[in-house]
Amino acid sequence: MVVREAVTNAEKGALLFEAFFPNKPVESAVPENPAYPPPRWAHSDITDAQIHRALKKMKPYKATSRGTPPNSVMIYNGDLLVPHLAPLFRATSTLHHYPAAWAVKDVDSFW
Template identity: 45%
Template sequence: GLSRVPDLVVEENGWKKTVSDNVGKAEAFKAAFFPSAPTESLVPDNPVYPPEAWEFHLPADHQVFRAFKRMKPYKATRSDSLPNVLFRECADLIAPRFGPFLRATFTLAYYPEDWSINETFVARKPGKPDYQMPGAWRPLVLTSCWGRPSNSVISEITVKGAELHGLLPQMQFG
């Protein structure tokens, strides 16, 4: 059968309150997992940025190939996405066809909205004594099968550039 989230106990204005409806539970998890945005922007009004540290080059097909090969084969993806194992096992066929799409996101300054849509659900943190508290749960995020490798390639390019130009702190790990 399907598992369900038990009634949650949340604190509101100094009082403990039991939430039993799904909308209330969703709001409780949202408050626990995602802090509210600051009321004012933390970015200065007229920021002055330093010059670019390196010249960005569009992603190459071999970088897309590596991103596909790094995908965990049986990790869950969004319900409307293809499984990772398909990309991993067919990387040599898919990378040369996906590479132009990824490069187009830069040349056209367009990132498909579908690539950034996630599905988030909750799972119990093991060994917690009271699952009525929102903090005893954790969010699990399922992403698009196309967004994950594109983000992986961009991350690889950014980290490599930062490492080559000495922009990471000496004790930076991970």
């Protein structure tokens, strides 16, 4: 291992870049025909019961984020909401699509 001394910020940046982003290897370490083990379980869509269990674990007087109703709304109205939410959640899996608006962290931009 060669020890180099970096004095300027540019030299320090270059050393850090080399340390965190080394050159790609000449040859791949992945074998030509890799043999993967079979999946341990088959994928299954989320069930209504799983959603009910998740609702029961929520803290009632907290909100999922600023500007949203408290979790108690979901908890105490789960019987009414789950029949509508479950098909939406299952559709994300079936269609392989996760709406971008669901990933928004800033609630004000969502509404």
